Amino acid sequence: MTTSNRLRIAIQKSGRLSKDSQQLLKSCGIKFNVNEQRLIAHADNMPIDLLRVRDDDIPGLVMDGVVDLGIIGENVLEEEQLERELIGKRAEVIKLRPLDFGACRLSLAVPTEFAYQDAASLEGLRIATSYPNLLRRFMQNKGISYQDCMLKGSVEVAPRAGLADGICDLVSTGATLEANGLYETEVIFRSMACLVQAPGELSPSKQALVDKIMSRVNGVVQARESKYILLHAPTATLEQIVALLPGAENPTVLPLNDDTNRVAIHAVSSEDLFWDTMEQLKALGASSILVMPIEKMMG
Ligand code: ATP
Ligand code: MG
Numbered sequence: 122m123t124t125s126n127r128l129r130i131a132i133q134k135s136g137r138l139s140k141d142s143q144q145l146l147k148s149c150g151i152k153f154n155v156n157e158q159r160l161i162a163h164a165d166n167m168p169i170d171l172l173r174v175r176d177d178d179i180p181g182l183v184m185d186g187v188v189d190l191g192i193i194g195e196n197v198l199e200e201e202q203l204e205r206e207l208i209g210k211r212a213e214v215i216k217l218r219p220l221d222f223g224a225c226r227l228s229l230a231v232p233t234e235f236a237y238q239d240a241a242s243l244e245g246l247r248i249a250t251s252y253p254n255l256l257r258r259f260m261q262n263k264g265i266s267y268q269d270c271m272l273k274g275s276v277e278v279a280p281r282a283g284l285a286d287g288i289c290d291l292v293s294t295g296a297t298l299e300a301n302g303l304y305e306t307e308v309i310f311r312s313m314a315c316l317v318q319a320p321g322e323l324s325p326s327k328q329a330l331v332d333k334i335m336s337r338v339n340g341v342v343q344a345r346e347s348k349y350i351l352l353h354a355p356t357a358t359l360e361q362i363v364a365l366l367p368g369a370e371n372p373t374v375l376p377l378n379d380d381t382n383r384v385a386i387h388a389v390s391s392e393d394l395f396w397d398t399m400e401q402l403k404a405l406g407a408s409s410i411l412v413m414p415i416e417k418m419m420g
Contacts, residue, residue, distance in 0.1 A: 127168040128330050129188040134160075134173040138314050141222035142192040146171070148417075149337035168330065177201075183214050186319040189327060190334075194223050196252065196291065196312040203254035215318040217335060221342050223314030227252055229307040230298050231287040232280050237306045243267050243287055249279035250289035252310075259309040277301045336419075343391075344418040350388045351413070353377065355406040359384065362405050367392040389415070 132142040143155065152165045155173065162171040172188055180201035183191040191214075198214065205212035229248070231237050240263050249270040250256045260267055270285040277297055279285040289309065292298060298305055316338065323331060350369065354362045363372055368391030375385040394412045402410055 125170070126324075126326065127163075127170045128190065128327050128334075129170050129172055131172040131174055131179045131182050131188040131191040131193075133176040133179070133192070136176055138176060138192060138194065138223050139173075141220075141314065145192070145220065145222075145338065145341060148341040149334055151334075168326075180214065180317075183317050183319050184212055186321060189319050189323060190217075190331065191317050192220065192314055193317060194225070194312050195219070195315050196225070196227055196255070196310055198315065198317065199310065199312075200252050200254050203258060207254070211320075213320040215320060217316040217318050217331075218338065218342075220314040220316060220338075221345060223312070225291045225293045225312050226308045227255055227289060227310040227312065228292045228305045229287060229289050229309060230277075230292070230303040230305045233302050233304055235287070240265055240307055246286035247284075248287050248289055249276050249285035251276055252289060255310050256289045277303065340418045340420075344415040346391060347415050347418065348390045348393055349413045349415050350386070350390050350394055350411065352386050352402065352407045352410040353383050354386050354402075355383055357382075358405040358407075359386075362386065362402055362407055363388075365398055365401055365405070366390055367394065367398065389418075 130146070132146070133139045146153070151167055151169055153162045153171060155162050160173055162173065164170070172182070174182065176193060176197055179191040179193040180198045182188045183193075184201070184205065202212045229240065229243070236242070240260065244265050245267065247268040247270050248256060249272050251271070251273055253269055253271055270279060272279060272284075276288050276290045278301060279288055280303065281301060288303065292305055295305055318331065322328070350366060352362075359374070363369070363386065366372065366388050369388035372386050372388035375387070377383050377385055399410055399412075
């Protein structure tokens, strides 16, 4: 295998994580163009290569050190770890951080007419899934035996097709389940996309690059979760108004021209400011309330 000086990052080629993964890396200042036909995209401005692969391959590539970093759903990562533990293969990764996309849950679901009480209602029945290891761990912990029906896709049609009695599949809104006459009965795993690193030490230059990327990822994610808030407030209610701003530390208070009864407040809030709070601020005499997105942040 060639050992490259360039940092290799594996991301999903096409699917639910692709756009967000690419966007995150671009927001971190990594410049690259993706050619749909090609597996590798070289960054123009940093020694980084992006490997665009099936999401199922990403945990293994990271665990085996074929790539240095990967962006992957925790569901796929955990499933691969359990699979490898079973066959005694190396399954370590360094979890750098969860990301703010790819939220979903792995759930049990059964046909609408199924009288489900708890997981024990599935005793001895057949369950279709693409996540046999996560399902087995859940059922073993509950002491319930069941039969497997391993499907890589179309899991949600298995009960109607007579292949299984229930399913264990990924859900985000539940619309797909409903469209297939199923309902969700139990969440067995909650997942987000996450950034992972290969086990072992990186060369000093690669480590320095990972540190830089991590600091930028932290800034990007933090910025996306934050808002910049500006408003005018009566000095009389200043304290109450500041207390209402979600997660805003030490706001800047500035005098207003020709108005000694009011001040301007600038604050960075760690959360969005909802309509309800804006209405409460207004009731306390605040005016000219502006809520703005933040593009980048560095502590
Ligand atoms: P690939 O061709 O890369 O194997 P895939 O079909 O296995 O793609 P996608 O459907 O693109 O995978 O989902 C990728 C990941 O997106 C999932 O493993 C999960 O972490 C996340 N995800 C978020 N919401 C959902 C959802 N509603 N259904 C499925 N996956 C979801
Ligand atoms: Mg996949």
